[in-house]
Amino acid sequence: MDAGDVTGRWVRPDGGGPEVFLAAPEGVPPAATVVVGQELFGVTAWVREVCERLAAAGYAAVAPDFYGRAAERAELPYDDTGRVTGFELLGKLTAEQVAIDTAAALAVGASLGGGPGRAFVGFSVGGHLGLLAGTRLPLDLVAACYPGWTLEGPTPLADDHPPLTEQGAAALAAHGIAVLGLVGAEDHVVPPEQWARISARLTTAGVRTDLVCYPGVPHGFLCDHRPATFRPTESEDAFARILSALADPAVRRP
Numbered sequence: 001m002d003a004g005d006v007t008g009r010w011v012r013p014d015g016g017g018p019e020v021f022l023a024a025p026e027g028v029p030p031a032a033t034v035v036v037g038q039e040l041f042g043v044t045a046w047v048r049e050v051c052e053r054l055a056a057a058g059y060a061a062v063a064p065d066f067y068g069r070a071a072e073r074a075e076l077p078y079d080d081t082g083r084v085t086g087f088e089l090l091g092k093l094t095a096e097q098v099a100i101d102t103a104a105a106l107a108v109g110a111s112l113g114g115g116p117g118r119a120f121v122g123f124s125v126g127g128h129l130g131l132l133a134g135t136r137l138p139l140d141l142v143a144a145c146y147p148g149w150t151l152e153g154p155t156p157l158a159d160d161h162p163p164l165t166e167q168g169a170a171a172l173a174a175h176g177i178a179v180l181g182l183v184g185a186e187d188h189v190v191p192p193e194q195w196a197r198i199s200a201r202l203t204t205a206g207v208r209t210d211l212v213c214y215p216g217v218p219h220g221f222l223c224d225h226r227p228a229t230f231r232p233t234e235s236e237d238a239f240a241r242i243l244s245a246l247a248d249p250a251v252r253r254p
Helices: 045-056 078-092 097-111 125-135 166-172 194-207 232-247
Strands: 006-011 019-025 032-037 060-064 117-123 141-145 178-183 208-215
Touching: 006 032, 006 045, 019 045, 019 097, 032 045, 032 097, 032 125, 045 060, 045 117, 060 097, 078 166, 078 208, 097 125, 117 125, 117 232, 125 141, 141 166, 141 232, 178 194, 194 208, 208 232
Parallel strands: 032 060, 032 117, 117 141, 141 178, 178 208
Antiparallel strands: 006 019, 019 060
């Protein structure tokens, strides 16, 4: 299946709330639903392309507009101005809203009649949001790519709920969630010592993990719209690992 066999569009969940960007394979039910967590810069063209890439692999890929209550379809530039605005918008988002929007996105995917799998693939801020959602919802997989602010506060959200406190890690384990973590060794947001602490926290809690650290690689290496930090070789490997994790039968459990 190639990218021409998918459709991508903005839709409003049946229960209302912020829109989601939905990409799904045409003519066949999706294998599972994958919630795609945006970067700080919103549901950008790159995030939408990720949705379409996942849809081409057979999944219903749904990116919630987490900023939508304050600024619909915000798409911020990859610069200091975009970062400032992104943090302002993120500061209006609560943990409860993250769970509500994630549940709405899952319902959109389920409405297409696909498999029962429930995954969350998030990038930077989106990785944080995926782990946070997993502490509140029974997901099957969280693929967290260079997730920040996970172990302790303050976090950039409106309320201070770091997802990987001891209680948060225990909630992930209780939900049976597998965690795929992808980071670069030169990541200034998630440096190696913090990655080691994340690994220890998840392992101690009994969470099933596959945590990968790429030598010499910076933050944001998956995004080819940011040439200064994009690393094509590691990006391809990371996407292959994401698709492999999504294909695990445990991610499609009833």
